[in-house]
Amino acid sequence: MNFDTFTEFIQKSFRVSLGAAASAVEALQDPQASANKFSDIGTDFDRLTDELEVKGALTEKEAREFVDTISSNFDEQWPNPFAPSSASNATVNTVAKPVADSGIQAEIKALTEQLSAIRQEIEQLKAQGS
Numbered sequence: 001m002n003f004d005t006f007t008e009f010i011q012k013s014f015r016v017s018l019g020a021a022a023s024a025v026e027a028l029q030d031p032q033a034s035a036n037k038f039s040d041i042g043t044d045f046d047r048l049t050d051e052l053e054v055k056g057a058l059t060e061k062e063a064r065e066f067v068d069t070i071s072s073n074f075d076e077q078w079p080n081p082f083a084p085s086s087a088s089n090a091t092v093n094t095v096a097k098p099v100a101d102s103g104i105q106a107e108i109k110a111l112t113e114q115l116s117a118i119r120q121e122i123e124q125l126k127a128q129g130s
Helices: 003-029 031-041 045-077 102-129
Strands: none
Touching: 003 031, 003 045, 031 045
């Protein structure tokens, strides 16, 4: 079996399955019309397969159009945040300024000195204990 024939077989199988599913939904919605349609076909499986394939192809086309419509509406409402835009190329000229005032800086320096003194004390106590 060559690749083209195999691909066509898979595509036809998909469309027949899709057509069968669509026909099942129609049978649930209108059982009488569905019964009449399938009684006309009878046991001619080639005709049944052809009709299901056509219905599947139509359903596939409608589904594709629906998804394309939803996709385009989605893109219009919510643009891609990762897409490059003109604003992303702008340069920002800002300078970082320290938020802490001099009083807080002095307090941090005093606490650092106290911490250093405590460490030295601990080292001395360790040395005496040894």
